[in-house]
Amino acid sequence: xxxxxxxxxxxxxxxxxxxxxxxxxxxxxxxxxxxxxxxxxxxxxxxxxxxxxxxxxxxxxxxxxxxxxxxxxxxxxxxxxxxxxxxxxxxxxxxxxxxxxxxxxxxxxxxxxxxxxxxxxxxxxxxxxxxxxxxxxxxxxxxxxxxxxxxxxxxxxxxxxxxxxxxxxxxxxxxxxxxxxxxxxxxxxxxxxxxxxxxxxxxxxxxxxxxxxxxxxxxxxxxxxxxxxxxxxxxxxxxxxxxxxxxxxxxxxxxxxxxxxxxxxxxxxxxxxxxxxxxxxxxxxxxxxxxxxxxxxxxxxxxx
Amino acid sequence: xxxxxxxxxxxxxxxxxxxxxxxxxxxxxxxxxxxxxxxxxxxxxxxxxxxxxxxxxxxxxxxxxxxxxxxxxxxxxxxxxxxxxxxxxxxxxxxxxxxxxxxxxxxxxxxxxxxxxxxxxxxxxxxxxxxxxxxxxxxxxxxxxxxxxxxxxxxxxxxxxxxxxxxxxxxxxxxxxxxxxxxxxxxxxxxxxxxxxxxxxxxxxxxxxxxxxxxxxxxxxxxxxxxxxxxxxxxxxxxxxxxxxxxxxxxxxxxxxxxxxxxxxxxxxxxxxxxxxxxxxxxxxxxxxxxxxxxxxxxxxxxxxxxxxxxxxxxxxxxxxxxxxxxxxxxxxxxxxxxxxxxxxxxxxxxxxxxxxxxxxxxxxxxxxxxxxxxxxxxxxxxxxxxxxxxxxxxxxxxxxxxxxxxxxxxxxxxxxxxxxxxxxxxxxxxxxxxxxxxxxxxxxxxxxxxxxxxxxxxxxxxxxxxxxxxxxxxxxxx
Numbered sequence: 175x176x177x178x179x180x181x182x183x184x185x186x187x188x189x190x191x192x193x194x195x196x197x198x199x200x201x202x203x204x205x206x207x208x209x210x211x212x213x214x215x216x217x218x219x220x221x222x223x224x225x226x227x228x229x230x231x232x233x234x235x236x237x238x239x240x241x242x243x244x245x246x247x248x249x250x251x252x253x254x255x256x257x258x259x260x261x262x263x264x265x266x267x268x269x270x271x272x273x274x275x276x277x278x279x280x281x282x283x284x285x286x287x288x289x290x291x292x293x294x295x296x297x298x299x300x301x302x303x304x305x306x307x308x309x310x311x312x313x314x315x316x317x318x319x320x321x322x323x324x325x326x327x328x329x330x331x332x333x334x335x336x337x338x339x340x341x342x343x344x345x346x347x348x349x350x351x352x353x354x355x356x357x358x359x360x361x362x363x364x365x366x367x368x369x370x371x372x373x374x375x376x377x378x379x380x381x382x383x384x385x386x387x388x389x390x391x392x393x394x395x396x397x398x399x400x401x402x403x404x405x406x407x408x409x410x411x412x413x414x415x416x417x418x419x420x421x422x423x424x425x426x427x428x429x430x431x432x433x434x435x436x437x438x439x440x441x442x443x444x445x446x447x448x449x450x451x452x453x454x455x456x457x458x459x460x461x462x463x464x465x466x467x468x469x470x471x472x473x474x475x476x477x478x
Numbered sequence: 479x480x481x482x483x484x485x486x487x488x489x490x491x492x493x494x495x496x497x498x499x500x501x502x503x504x505x506x507x508x509x510x511x512x513x514x515x516x517x518x519x520x521x522x523x524x525x526x527x528x529x530x531x532x533x534x535x536x537x538x539x540x541x542x543x544x545x546x547x548x549x550x551x552x553x554x555x556x557x558x559x560x561x562x563x564x565x566x567x568x569x570x571x572x573x574x575x576x577x578x579x580x581x582x583x584x585x586x587x588x589x590x591x592x593x594x595x596x597x598x599x600x601x602x603x604x605x606x607x608x609x610x611x612x613x614x615x616x617x618x619x620x621x622x623x624x625x626x627x628x629x630x631x632x633x634x635x636x637x638x639x640x641x642x643x644x645x646x647x648x649x650x651x652x653x654x655x656x657x658x659x660x661x662x663x664x665x666x667x668x669x670x671x672x673x674x675x676x677x678x679x680x681x682x683x684x685x686x687x688x689x690x691x692x693x694x695x696x697x698x699x700x701x702x703x704x705x706x707x708x709x710x711x712x713x714x715x716x717x718x719x720x721x722x723x724x725x726x727x728x729x730x731x732x733x734x735x736x737x738x739x740x741x742x743x744x745x746x747x748x749x750x751x752x753x754x755x756x757x758x759x760x761x762x763x764x765x766x767x768x769x770x771x772x773x774x775x776x777x778x779x780x781x782x783x784x785x786x787x788x789x790x791x792x793x794x795x796x797x798x799x800x801x802x803x804x805x806x807x808x809x810x811x812x813x814x815x816x817x818x819x820x821x822x823x824x825x826x827x828x829x830x831x832x833x834x835x836x837x838x839x840x841x842x843x844x845x846x847x848x849x850x851x852x853x854x855x856x857x858x859x860x861x862x863x864x865x866x867x868x869x870x871x872x873x874x875x876x877x878x879x880x881x882x883x884x885x886x887x888x889x890x891x892x893x894x895x896x897x898x899x900x901x902x903x904x905x906x907x908x909x910x911x912x913x914x915x916x917x918x919x920x921x922x923x924x925x926x927x928x929x930x931x932x933x934x935x936x937x938x939x940x941x942x943x944x945x946x947x948x949x950x951x952x953x954x955x956x957x
Contacts, residue, residue: 224951225951228954230957232934234915234918235915236915236918236919243918243934244934245918245934245935245937246933246934246935246957247638247935247938247956247957248957249954249955249956249957250954250955251957266933267933267935267957268933268934268935270918384706384707384710384853384855385710385853385855385860385862385864385865387862450862450863450864452864453707453710453711453714455707
């Protein structure tokens with residue numbers, strides 16, 4: 175019996191010892207500070223994603239200015255989330271969205287591969303209604319020669335706006351500047367070119383729309399100074415910018431030549447020149463005369 | 479013993495004599511090493527001709543050969559809404575259903591062909607130093623740059639970003655071979671190359687580069703880039719050439735069967751019957767005449783458009799397949815003009831797979847329609863006289879109603895439709911759709927109607943898988 179008790183005691187002691195060791199082991203195995211017993215995460219020693227995804231896409235607008243398509247050009251990815259910045263999302267390869275209205279939206283593509291690695295690209299899309307007409311109408315400087323010449327007014331000189339590059343003498347003479355004369359048309363001054371003069375008017379108009387029909391109107395009069403039977407002529411042209419007078423003919427886009435010889439200096443007539451700007455966005459208003467004195471006033475440019 | 483001494487002496491004598499350098503360094507007469515070949519102007523000119531030979535491709539069944547332009551319709555026209563295969567099977571059918579695998583052999587054939595053309599052009603540029611006549615050197619340089627630009631323009635529109643090879647590189651320069659640079663950089667090279675070609679060439683040739691061909695191609699590049707004014711100036715410089723230099727033929731059918739005429743700006747020349755200089759695409763587009771059971775067959779969609787806008791072009795552009803009347807064939811390229819009789823398979827002379835029809839790359843009608851497109855620019859319509867005039871020239875030949883100048887206008891959709899019927903099956907349609915910004919809507923509608931797998935990433939072909947593989951991870955695939 176005594177013997178039996180001893181056996182039980184020994185048995186108990188060994189059980190409790192084992193339990194204590196086990197508890198200690200369990201406790202210590204949960205302690206990550208023991209280096210040998212750190213967590214073995216599933217990723218440990220696995221290879222990094224050598225071809226991580228790279229999100230990218232191209233944006234194009236359709237005929238409807240609110241509707242956009244987004245062509246996916248991401249690499250190494252299989253799954254996609256599109257966020258259009260207006261509350262709409264989708265998960266297709268390519269994206270498309272109709273925005274609620276004008277504004278700036280941040281479109282974000284998240285491209286993910288099957289390893290769970292993802293890449294994000296965001297692009298601002300500015301949605302604006304296209305302008306109804308994008309035709310440009312250049313402004314003519316001093317269309318009515320209202321500043322007069324240097325003698326007449328302290329605040330400017332109309333002739334400066336109508337001066338050609340210095341290389342462009344008409345027939346080798348050196349003063350292409352037009353003259354300024356008084357007028358009864360509507361304003362105090364008009365342009366004037368004398369009988370047999372080498373002078374001409376030249377004004378460059380930049381920022382025209384290509385392939386657009388324009389109408390140039392102006393008022394003119396002849397002054398029959400020589401009192402002969404020969405008609406004079408006035409030429410108004412739209413030309414491409416030139417640096418030499420000899421280039422005039424080949425660079426003329428449209429031109430009108432008006433023949434006339436009036437005794438009455440006060441008779442004004444309206445002239446019209448229609449032209450298409452073609453491939454150029456810069457054209458020049460050019461005018462000169464033959465034989466008779468001419469005067470010009472009130473140039474106006476309009477889109478046909 | 480004595481004998482041996484004599485023998486040794488004799489042997490030594492022979493050895494000494496035989497060591498004369500003449501015996502050991504013979505001049506090679508049978509083989510030419512490329513590094514030492516280009517020493518004269520004539521030899522450089524062979525390299526010039528060799529570029530065009532590269533575009534022609536090899537008329538063979540060997541998949542390792544470069545077939546050049548002969549397989550272009552697969553990667554362009556069959557990916558548009560114009561054509562498909564007859565059987566809807568195999569590698570060729572991947573194009574129509576927008577399920578092109580990176581391992582597709584036709585794609586890698588086209589890619590390799592045109593990089594090979596670029597290599598050939600770079601060879602010319604590399605050897606210009608030996609050309610003593612400066613005008614010849616300038617002409618060769620211009621031709622090489624035209625060809626290089628032409629090849630890159632095709633590749634960049636099909637594949638997007640690409641490795642930029644602007645000189646002969648060694649096989650160790652893998653960074654150049656496999657680094658894809660942005661399309662902008664590639665277009666910079668194309669535009670600069672074509673600029674050189676425009677200044678350095680005249681209009682002597684039809685099947686080699688010419689000034690007008692360079693201007694026309696550059697106009698198309700500018701249209702693709704949205705630089706409409708520059709394109710318009712170039713088109714107008716071709717249109718304003720003295721009458722007779724370029725113009726439309728009276729009969730639409732003659733465009734394709736009387737070759738190297740005034741409507742052609744640039745064509746790839748082929749000669750019938752010679753394996754080395756003939757083409758097979760004419761036969762491949764017929765049923766069972768070539769090596770396939772009919773590819774590049776006309777879609778119902780294209781047929782309907784022809785009924786509406788084709789005019790007298792329709793009869794020369796397509797026909798009912800004689801051996802299967804529910805199907806429609808392309809009729810523009812019957813082998814050597816022979817339609818194959820009532821069955822479409824009986825040819826009076828020669829082997830139809832050795833046909834000699836030239837492949838037209840750029841013709842005057844295209845320039846006229848590009849002119850309209852340039853004037854229209856970013857807008858959706860135009861009523862400009864110059865545009866209406868160019869448009870009417872095309873309409874007039876097709877016996878279609880003309881536009882009244884000063885009254886009517888041309889819409890973008892009308893221009894796209896006109897291009898579709900005028901230039902059908904000439905490998906323009908896909909690029910037109912993309913350039914006009916209509917690819918997305920047109921191709922997704924086509925895909926939905928036919929159960930294809932189109933997504934907008936299909937506008938680019940996959941980079942051939944073997945390129946990706948040998949790049950060892952440098953080269954990235956298209957999405």
